[in-house]
Amino acid sequence: MTRAPAERTVRGVRVPALLYGTAWKEERTADLVRAALGQGFRGIDTANQRRHYFEAAVGEAVAGAIADGVVARDDLFLQTKFTYTAGQDHRLPYDPRAPLGEQVRQSLASSLEHLRTDHVDSFLLHGPSRRDGLGPADEEVWRAMEDLQRAGQTRLIGISNVTAGQLAELQARAAVKPAFVQNRCYARDGWDREVRAFCRAHEIVYQGFSLLTANTRELALPAVRAVVARTAQDGRSMGPVVFRFAVQLGMVPLTGTSSEAHMREDLACLDLELSEPDLRTIETAGVRN
Numbered sequence: 417m418t419r420a421p422a423e424r425t426v427r428g429v430r431v432p433a434l435l436y437g438t439a440w441k442e443e444r445t446a447d448l449v450r451a452a453l454g455q456g457f458r459g460i461d462t463a464n465q466r467r468h469y470f471e472a473a474v475g476e477a478v479a480g481a482i483a484d485g486v487v488a489r490d491d492l493f494l495q496t497k498f499t500y501t502a503g504q505d506h507r508l509p510y511d512p513r514a515p516l517g518e519q520v521r522q523s524l525a526s527s528l529e530h531l532r533t534d535h536v537d538s539f540l541l542h543g544p545s546r547r548d549g550l551g552p553a554d555e556e557v558w559r560a561m562e563d564l565q566r567a568g569q570t571r572l573i574g575i576s577n578v579t580a581g582q583l584a585e586l587q588a589r590a591a592v593k594p595a596f597v598q599n600r601c602y603a604r605d606g607w608d609r610e611v612r613a614f615c616r617a618h619e620i621v622y623q624g625f626s627l628l629t630a631n632t633r634e635l636a637l638p639a640v641r642a643v644v645a646r647t648a649q650d651g652r653s654m655g656p657v658v659f660r661f662a663v664q665l666g667m668v669p670l671t672g673t674s675s676e677a678h679m680r681e682d683l684a685c686l687d688l689e690l691s692e693p694d695l696r697t698i699e700t701a702g703v704r705n
Contacts, residue, residue: 426621428571429493429537429538431493431537431621432668434659434663434668434670434685435623436457436461436671437461437670438469440468440672441470441473441674442470445474447477449474458487461495461496461623462531463499463542464523464530465509471496471531474531475529475532475533479532494537494538498519498524498539498540500553509527510523519557520560521560524539528569535568537572538596539564539565540574540575541573549581549585550586558589561592566592572595573592574620575597578597583620593618595620596621597615597623598622599611599623599624601624601627603701603702603703605703606703608624616666624662624668624670628658631658637702640698643690644657647689649684655673656681656684657690657698660689661695664690664695665695
């Protein structure tokens with residue numbers, strides 16, 4: 417059996433094979449992040465968007481784990497995001513009257529304070545300003561993100577919730593090319609096949625989220641269940657098999673589980689191996705023609 421590597425190097429930055437996602441955890445955020453670090457996660461994904469994330473609690477957990485010797489800052493991959501006002505509630509991390517570039521700078525400064533660090537490892541645009549194509553706002557925001565990378569406040573930059581067309585536009589216009597794309601990943605679309613193909617062609621690392629929750633119908637298909645029965649260490653755990661599938665496709669998957677048992681199971685995906693036929697079974701499950 418071939419063991420999957422626990423991390424990869426992306427433009428000089430070590431990136432863990434799996435990330436722990438911190439959305440929608442509210443008052444449990446600090447305890448769950450601390451638990452994830454204790455179980456062995458070294459990549460933490462958050463956002464400066466109080467509507468869905470409690471970034472300051474992420475920083476509390478990280479600082480506590482570092483103080484207790486559980487982990488060192490240099491061993492961590494910390495990723496946060498800039499979110500436009502349309503995706504925020506009233507608890508904004510920047511002055512909405514400020515120019516967009518200044519909003520980006522204020523947002524990251526706030527994130528660094530929340531996370532108790534002088535830099536993050538990755539800073540993402542949480543999503544373009546419009547549904548189709550990129551607008552002037554996106555160009556202004558990306559330029560500010562490029563400046564922050566040059567200043568050392570983030571080591572890499574990327575974008576989330578993006579179409580293949582938007583990604584191609586960004587790749588063509590950007591002075592600093594995106595290192596990451598983070599998308600919700602649907603089995604019915606070939607697990608975001610078009611965007612993943614663009615990422616492969618341009619050496620962009622694809623991060624996939626909602627791999628389980630967005631695909632309950634497809635993952636319940638008998639053929640997929642049969643793969644799980646053959647592959648999972650207990651013959652029934654779907655999560656590790658799907659995350660191993662994602663790793664073998666070249667993704668960095670996110671898991672946001674609130675169960676310590678599932679945290680251990682999800683990390684154990686690195687001990688599994690899917691055959692090519694089993695990989696194809698999951699990759700084509702429920703795909704629309």
